[in-house]
Amino acid sequence: MQLYGRLLLAIVFGTIALNAQQGYWQQSADYIMDIDFDTEKHQFKGEQQLTYTNNSGDTLTKVFYHLYYNAFQPGSMMDIRSRTISDPDGRVGSRIYHLKEDEIGYHHVNELKQDGSDVKFKVTGTILEVDLVKPLLPGKKTELNMKFDSQVPVQIRRTGRMNAEGISYSMTQWYPKLAEYDKHGWHADPYVGREFHGVWGSFDVTIHLDSAFMIGGTGYLKNAQEIGHGYEDASKAVKRKDGKKLSWNFKVDKVHDFAWAADPDFTHDIVKVENGPNLHFIYQRDSIAANWDSLKAYTVQTFEMMNEHYGKYPYEDYTIIQGGDGGMEYPMATLIAAKGSFRDLVSVTVHESIHSWYQGVLAFNESKYPWMDEGFTTYCQYMIMDSLFHENRLNPLSRAYSSYAFLVESGLQEPMTTHGDHYNKNRTYGISTYLKGAIYLHQLCYIIGEDNFKQGMLDLWKLWAFKHPDPTDFKRVMEKRSGLELDWYNEQWVGTTNSIDYAVKSMELKADSSVITIEKIGLLPMPLDVLVTYESGEQQLLYIPLEILRGEKPVEKGTATRVLMEDWPWPYPYYVLNLEGKVKSVEIDPSLRMADVDRSNNSFPIRSSHQFFGKKN
Numbered sequence: 001m002q003l004y005g006r007l008l009l010a011i012v013f014g015t016i017a018l019n020a021q022q023g024y025w026q027q028s029a030d031y032i033m034d035i036d037f038d039t040e041k042h043q044f045k046g047e048q049q050l051t052y053t054n055n056s057g058d059t060l061t062k063v064f065y066h067l068y069y070n071a072f073q074p075g076s077m078m079d080i081r082s083r084t085i086s087d088p089d090g091r092v093g094s095r096i097y098h099l100k101e102d103e104i105g106y107h108h109v110n111e112l113k114q115d116g117s118d119v120k121f122k123v124t125g126t127i128l129e130v131d132l133v134k135p136l137l138p139g140k141k142t143e144l145n146m147k148f149d150s151q152v153p154v155q156i157r158r159t160g161r162m163n164a165e166g167i168s169y170s171m172t173q174w175y176p177k178l179a180e181y182d183k184h185g186w187h188a189d190p191y192v193g194r195e196f197h198g199v200w201g202s203f204d205v206t207i208h209l210d211s212a213f214m215i216g217g218t219g220y221l222k223n224a225q226e227i228g229h230g231y232e233d234a235s236k237a238v239k240r241k242d243g244k245k246l247s248w249n250f251k252v253d254k255v256h257d258f259a260w261a262a263d264p265d266f267t268h269d270i271v272k273v274e275n276g277p278n279l280h281f282i283y284q285r286d287s288i289a290a291n292w293d294s295l296k297a298y299t300v301q302t303f304e305m306m307n308e309h310y311g312k313y314p315y316e317d318y319t320i321i322q323g324g325d326g327g328m329e330y331p332m333a334t335l336i337a338a339k340g341s342f343r344d345l346v347s348v349t350v351h352e353s354i355h356s357w358y359q360g361v362l363a364f365n366e367s368k369y370p371w372m373d374e375g376f377t378t379y380c381q382y383m384i385m386d387s388l389f390h391e392n393r394l395n396p397l398s399r400a401y402s403s404y405a406f407l408v409e410s411g412l413q414e415p416m417t418t419h420g421d422h423y424n425k426n427r428t429y430g431i432s433t434y435l436k437g438a439i440y441l442h443q444l445c446y447i448i449g450e451d452n453f454k455q456g457m458l459d460l461w462k463l464w465a466f467k468h469p470d471p472t473d474f475k476r477v478m479e480k481r482s483g484l485e486l487d488w489y490n491e492q493w494v495g496t497t498n499s500i501d502y503a504v505k506s507m508e509l510k511a512d513s514s515v516i517t518i519e520k521i522g523l524l525p526m527p528l529d530v531l532v533t534y535e536s537g538e539q540q541l542l543y544i545p546l547e548i549l550r551g552e553k554p555v556e557k558g559t560a561t562r563v564l565m566e567d568w569p570w571p572y573p574y575y576v577l578n579l580e581g582k583v584k585s586v587e588i589d590p591s592l593r594m595a596d597v598d599r600s601n602n603s604f605p606i607r608s609s610h611q612f613f614g615k616k617n
């Protein structure tokens with residue numbers, strides 16, 4: 001091949017390779033919706049034009065939609081699940097079972113056409129299954145036009161009307177939403193109350209709503225001068241069209257869901273993050289107004305820290321809305337409960353804001369890999385809360401480690417490969433996905449070293465923003481950054497319930513030498529940092545790499561002089577350290593990042609406190 005030809009090909013294929021992310025593809029769903037809302041009946045009529053692009057190599061003969069509102073009916077899978085799980089979520093319990101006809105949620109699909117022709121479809125609970133009239137070939141688009149009627153349920157969880165904090169409408173999971181199809185196939189998961197997944201695309205949503213209400217949500221309000229409510233350019237007059245209803249038009253590209261909320265008593269404040277988005281705070285200004293006022297600076301700092309350490313937030317707006325129930329993440333917006341303590345308000349806002357990075361832009365499949373979405377978010381939440389409240393803990397995740405150790409002790413662990421909907425217990429789900437998921441990252445930082453870890457989190461952002469990375473994609477990012485092999489870590493920490501326990505088994509001291517034996521008790525092997533303090537006062541950090549790591553982490557800042565030891569092949573139960581000089585004390589993992597379930601045997605002499613809650617010196 002000629003050099004010129006090669007160059008040209010390199011240019012052509014170079015562009016493709018960058019977009020394709022090593023053969024990666026994803027579907028695209030572009031929605032235009034027109035919603036006519038009746039606030040007396042709590043119902044709406046919807047028209048949806050969906051352009052679906054099949055970027056897979058497969059010919060599709062079916063598509064699936066989620067009809068989440070159908071979960072809020074007596075006898076639904078969510079209702080049965082909630083009433084039969086051994087530790088029900090108190091917010092749901094048997095509330096769905098007791099909903100009356102005018103309190104349930106539903107989506108009635110009245111008409112569905114593909115490129116102008118009627119299609120056959122079937123509704124099973126929360127899933128709409130559609131037989132396409134024309135198969136959708138690889139690389140082709142099709143247009144699906146739907147007419148539907150919906151009733152907003154009384155709020156049970158997340159979505160619904162008139163919740164405990166008196167917000168009229170929390171409109172999440174509120175429209176027929178196409179299910180995702182990816183290399184794993186369809187993700188038409190029936191809704192039982194947990195997490196979500198969506199198709200990347202765009203939204204153009206017009207909502208005709210009683211003019212007494214104010215709306216906050218995903219996207220950019222395109223007709224702000226006709227609406228006002230704080231969205232307008234204040235230097236120009238608001239020209240509202242007369243009429244009982246206002247028509248709010250929101251548009252946005254590169255998102256995978258659209259959520260909103262509406263209330264007649266909403267206040268709307270905007271604070272700008274320097275070199276970042278406008279933060280919109282939309283809430284009822286009542287007894288907790290002072291908390292909302294104080295919250296603003298904390299949220300700005302959260303965005304600043306996230307932008308610096310984990311990647312720059314890419315949209316121009318982010319909206320924090322009082323939604324009245326828990327806290328849930330959506331692209332460019334969150335709905336949160338606000339009537340707890342100030343710290344609770346900050347904590348939920350920090351957590352949900354951080355989801356903008358992991359659920360919003362990196363868009364992990366929250367259902368299939370809840371430990372990635374909730375775990376990564378919770379990791380950053382702990383780090384940022386530690387900084388916001390100047391707590392300066394040696395291990396900011398110490399409480400997560402304690403809860404994880406409790407779960408191991410309880411014998412109720414389930415591997416993190418469990419689909420979010422299928423954990424046996426809510427408690428196990430909570431600790432596994434949020435806390436063991438967060439520890440996954442903090443412990444990874446221990447394994448590959450802080451510099452690699454920090455850079456790797458930014459690599460993840462650069463390579464995988466606006467896609468759907470999975471656990472292997474993440475692992476590869478960290479392997480490439482660190483040069484270390486991490487298969488074993490994902491396999492064991494994510495795929496099994498094996499735990500870590502190393503112990504200082506014995507210490508033999510002579511006048512000028514010491515023999516220390518370390519024992520591997522837990523099934524999960526790890527590389528070890530061992531801090532040795534000699535009688536002379538000198539300290540060394542003995543670093544014992546794990547053979548299957550195929551290398552060693554770089555020296556980390558702020559540690560004692562590091563001494564690189566021989567690799568530890570994992571089946572060996574003991575590792576003997578022959579040291580010159582008389583040892584005074586020894587401690588395995590002084591940085592407390594390794595999730596050793598029994599820290600009482602990690603040091604010699606035995607420490608009375610395990611320092612889980614200790615402050616930095």
Ligand SMILES: [Zn+2]
Nearest residue numbers: 351355374377
């Ligand atoms: Zn979360």
